[in-house]
Amino acid sequence: MRAACITQLEGPDAIEVLDLPDPTPRKGQVVVAVEHAGLNFPDLLMSRGLYQIRPPLPFAPGGEIAGRVAALGEGVTDFEVGDRVLALTFFGGFATQVAIPAAQLTRVPESMDLETAGAFAFTYATSYHALVDRGRLSAGERLLVLGAAGGVGLAAVEIGAALGAEVVAAASSDEKLALCAAHGATHLVDYAKQDLKEALKALGGVDxxxxxxxxxxxxxxxxxxxxxxxxxxxxxxxxxIPAVRLNLVLLKQCEVVGVAWGSWAVANPHRHRANLDALFALHAEGKLRPHISRRYTLDEVPQALRDLDERRVLGKGVIQVAAG
Ligand SMILES: NC(=O)c1ccc[n+]([C@@H]2O[C@H](COP(=O)([O-])OP(=O)(O)OC[C@H]3O[C@@H](n4cnc5c(N)ncnc54)[C@H](OP(=O)(O)O)[C@@H]3O)[C@@H](O)[C@H]2O)c1
Known part of the structure; x- marks a missing residue:
């Protein structure tokens, strides 16, 4: 198999495509022939050794994939060769094949194409968990999304709007804000040009x-x-990483809420699966329209990570792994 591997923790330029032995599925595992792998900010952080997950070198980044089941390990009865699946791999996804426990696979619904499936779960499940489980967002509340045209940001804009919130999108260019408006934001703040504090005060605050x-x-x-x-x-x-004085939390009578979706999803697989099902339903109803702005081959993974680093990716980028 071919895999775009981090060979040294020196950023995107130290990524090389390596020819590695094909994986064989162990007991309970499935090998997936990867067709599309979503690009996410943690891939960039991993290339510099700045993410909480630090696998031994060399390793392929790539936190999510979609493709078809290519081989079944002993004891796997839930899937058949050829099934359309997506998986959260956390790393290893920028490769033509991955071996993964069958329990970590999700069948892709008929209503979703495989490219969308490869760029869906990481960002949408993060934002859904953040807004629903952690943020308790209700219809009619006002939601401010920072970095609103990015991967998790645009997912939060869409999910917020789908849940009936009034969405304020904050981003750094007219092009990014126009995309947010097209995906459900009703108020737009360009924080590269406007003073964010004044703009939010003029709007009357957020929930x-x-x-x-x-x-x-x-x-x-x-x-x-x-x-x-x-x-x-x-x-x-x-x-x-900003330091906020706690008296502000007191004066504002507010909550500061940490979101660590990956750890939560691993510890709560049933609740995570229920969230994915809710997201698939919203997608099938046309309420979520994932935006893929850039496509890359495996050989172009360094460029993909440089584009993320330089804030050039709107919505999602996808590695078209099967394209070569
Ligand atoms: N807590 C969790 O469970 C969880 C899960 C997934 C991701 N994350 C985190 O969420 C963040 C966003 O991830 P993502 O995949 O959505 O990334 P992304 O697509 O690159 O979006 C990040 C956005 O941040 C803004 N930004 C501001 N300053 C930036 C800078 N110096 N470099 C890059 N972007 C900058 C950019 O928007 P503007 O140009 O409009 O400012 C950009 O669109 C990352 O820190 C990631 O690690 C957390």
Whole structure:
């Protein structure tokens, strides 16, 4: 098999496509012939050794895949060769084949094509868990999404709108904000041009902040919370981890809520599966329309990660693994 591997923890340029032996499925495992693998920010962090998961070198990044079952290990009865499946791999997905426990596979519904399936679960399941399980977002509440045109951000915009929230999208360009408007945001803030604090004050505050960016945007967003508001700490794409003084939490009568979806999904597989089913239903109803803006081959994985690093990917990028 071919795999785009991190050979040294020196960022996107240290990724090489290697020819490796094909995996054979162990007991309870399935080998999937990967067709599409979604691109996510943790792939970039892993290339620098900055993510909480640090597999031994060399390893392929790639946290989610979709493809067809190619071989079954002993004891696997739930799947057949040729079944359309998606899986959260956390790493190893930028490869033509992956061996994975059958319990980690999800059948792709007929209503979803395999490319969408390869770019769906990581971001949509993160944002659904954040907004529903952790944020308790209700219809009629106002939701602010930072980095709203990014992978988890655009998923949060769509899910928020589908749940009946009023969505305020904050992003860094007109093109990004137009995409957010097309996916359900009704208020737009360009934080590269506007003062975020003033813009949110003029809007009259928000009930929930979805924050995958951190840096200088977190504190003005938390300050915009109405009493009883929730600030969802999702990630730090800007690089800086902000320090917020706790008196602000008291004065705002708000909650600061940590979101660690991957660990939660592993510890709560049944609830995670129920969330995926809810997301598949929203997709089948046309309420979620995942946006894939860039496509790459396995050889182009370094470019894909550079594009993420330089904020050029709108919605999702996908590695078209089967394309060569
Ligand atoms: N907690 C969890 O369970 C969980 C799960 C998945 C992902 N995450 C985290 O969520 C964050 C976003 O992931 P993603 O896959 O959605 O990434 P993404 O598609 O690259 O989106 C990140 C967005 O952040 C904004 N940004 C601001 N400063 C940036 C910078 N210096 N570099 C890159 N982007 C910057 C960009 O929007 P603008 O240009 O509009 O500012 C970009 O669209 C990451 O930190 C990731 O690790 C957390």
């Amino acid at each position: 929930v902040v979805y924050d995958p960016v951190g840096g200088a945007y977190s504190e003005p967003s938390l300050r915009a919370l109405r009493p009883g508001g929730r600030h969802l700490v999702v990630g730090f794409a800007a690089g800086d």
